[in-house]
Amino acid sequence: MAEMASKNLTSAAVFFLLLLLDWSATPTLARVRDRHRPCKRMVFYFHDILYNGHNAKNATAAIVGAPAWGNTTILASQNHFGNVVVFDDPITLDNNLHSPAVGRAQGFYLYDKKDVFTAWLGFSFVFNSTEHKGSINFAGADPLMNKTRDISVIGGTGEFFMARGVATLTTDAFEGEVYFRLRADIKLYECW
Amino acid sequence: MAEMASKNLTSAAVFFLLLLLDWSATPTLARVRDRHRPCKRMVFYFHDILYNGHNAKNATAAIVGAPAWGNTTILASQNHFGNVVVFDDPITLDNNLHSPAVGRAQGFYLYDKKDVFTAWLGFSFVFNSTEHKGSINFAGADPLMNKTRDISVIGGTGEFFMARGVATLTTDAFEGEVYFRLRADIKLYECW
Amino acid sequence: MAEMASKNLTSAAVFFLLLLLDWSATPTLARVRDRHRPCKRMVFYFHDILYNGHNAKNATAAIVGAPAWGNTTILASQNHFGNVVVFDDPITLDNNLHSPAVGRAQGFYLYDKKDVFTAWLGFSFVFNSTEHKGSINFAGADPLMNKTRDISVIGGTGEFFMARGVATLTTDAFEGEVYFRLRADIKLYECW
Numbered sequence: 143m144a145e146m147a148s149k150n151l152t153s154a155a156v157f158f159l160l161l162l163l164d165w166s167a168t169p170t171l172a173r174v175r176d177r178h179r180p181c182k183r184m185v186f187y188f189h190d191i192l193y194n195g196h197n198a199k200n201a202t203a204a205i206v207g208a209p210a211w212g213n214t215t216i217l218a219s220q221n222h223f224g225n226v227v228v229f230d231d232p233i234t235l236d237n238n239l240h241s242p243a244v245g246r247a248q249g250f251y252l253y254d255k256k257d258v259f260t261a262w263l264g265f266s267f268v269f270n271s272t273e274h275k276g277s278i279n280f281a282g283a284d285p286l287m288n289k290t291r292d293i294s295v296i297g298g299t300g301e302f303f304m305a306r307g308v309a310t311l312t313t314d315a316f317e318g319e320v321y322f323r324l325r326a327d328i329k330l331y332e333c334w
Numbered sequence: 335m336a337e338m339a340s341k342n343l344t345s346a347a348v349f350f351l352l353l354l355l356d357w358s359a360t361p362t363l364a365r366v367r368d369r370h371r372p373c374k375r376m377v378f379y380f381h382d383i384l385y386n387g388h389n390a391k392n393a394t395a396a397i398v399g400a401p402a403w404g405n406t407t408i409l410a411s412q413n414h415f416g417n418v419v420v421f422d423d424p425i426t427l428d429n430n431l432h433s434p435a436v437g438r439a440q441g442f443y444l445y446d447k448k449d450v451f452t453a454w455l456g457f458s459f460v461f462n463s464t465e466h467k468g469s470i471n472f473a474g475a476d477p478l479m480n481k482t483r484d485i486s487v488i489g490g491t492g493e494f495f496m497a498r499g500v501a502t503l504t505t506d507a508f509e510g511e512v513y514f515r516l517r518a519d520i521k522l523y524e525c526w
Numbered sequence: 527m528a529e530m531a532s533k534n535l536t537s538a539a540v541f542f543l544l545l546l547l548d549w550s551a552t553p554t555l556a557r558v559r560d561r562h563r564p565c566k567r568m569v570f571y572f573h574d575i576l577y578n579g580h581n582a583k584n585a586t587a588a589i590v591g592a593p594a595w596g597n598t599t600i601l602a603s604q605n606h607f608g609n610v611v612v613f614d615d616p617i618t619l620d621n622n623l624h625s626p627a628v629g630r631a632q633g634f635y636l637y638d639k640k641d642v643f644t645a646w647l648g649f650s651f652v653f654n655s656t657e658h659k660g661s662i663n664f665a666g667a668d669p670l671m672n673k674t675r676d677i678s679v680i681g682g683t684g685e686f687f688m689a690r691g692v693a694t695l696t697t698d699a700f701e702g703e704v705y706f707r708l709r710a711d712i713k714l715y716e717c718w
Contacts, residue, residue, distance in 0.1 A: 297678025
């Protein structure tokens, strides 16, 4: 009697075991999610030089949209509310503008608050080097007067296939209305 | 014999048990996904007052892009096709523009169809109160003549860390080309 | 003694079994993720006819943003850097512009590199036919001189509820600065 029960149990146990093995053998099984441990973390800097009518050669960004009271050469009053800027900024590993670029930050930001500097970002980090091949896509609000602020990693391609996560931005430098440098601390919580 | 099998089985069972316990003990384990039960649901209203040349003080939004046949003070013909609008709209808990704002809806919309009012949205809900701290990021098509339409929650930060879901939009009021109010029924299906 | 152990084990096994059954019975359980097998794959073409001052009737797209050195009728120099284009393009199943449209591609692209054609895209595929009902939302960098390039599927609604994935874009035709046709090979890796 006990033996029969044991046999049944053995079958059941073997079934569970196979099931679990099969499950864990799947090549790209989603990792268990843990908000305290990113599956990938990287820090980069990117450098934005805004076209102001006199720096066509060096500019990496240009105003392309403005409200009725503005134009596309000078950032508008009221904390630049309504200005849309397109950019193609070099990405570096340290905070030196002249360090070799390891990729490009490409997309747009727009200023969207009248009474304090605040922006909304939609852009990608595009890599095509021996270090990194692929892109990381970002979107989110950037209340840029805060010391740090988080935006979303909404997807990725290549090496960053299907990535999701958060990037913590810090303004590392801000020089007049022409140059700023952001530090991006990218934490991915979904890696494939 | 039966006893030995039982012992092995006990080991196996304990192993499974530990495995399952370990799994369920992970602090931020992904919940089982269920499209019929959001893990979080919230309803908000947001209020858009478009700058029209005469309402600089109250306006929460401004036209910043227009097609060749338009300008940035008056919405263009052909259902405003090509107009890009940047906004910083108050979010309220009820449908009263004068209720205390619990956050700001910040980003842009653009009209993208000639023969019917249709928009595309990229924006965030930004909260910084005792109620909510964090942001929810949205993107998607808004065929605004439909009674309800869904856009995507593409990410979140702070309290809404890594959120994904859907927001069902309803036009709750529409007054000329200056004021509209949207009801957003936010349903998150991935909560961390 | 052995019998008692067996009984306990039976209980434990039944518990595991129920747990696993319950789990697999959940109606919309996340599929196991596999980067080699999309859970859904679809190929579409979409057709962009850019307004150039002479084609108001046929145009499906219009320049709505330009840098200081450009305008909204003619694409700017320097690889159109800074031009923002809003579009409402027909989607077809084959590469024929005159085939019946099965949906609309709606949103924007912007050119964001001075020394080579490169764009950034934010748009949706909107379907409302017997074949497909719902929308797919996309974002990402489009280095359009590459034969193929990947952008992210960042969300979906209706039939494509909560979708995530990658779309591989190919330029299928390019005629002057007025017409281009993209092939989109959409691979979803998260289906609900």
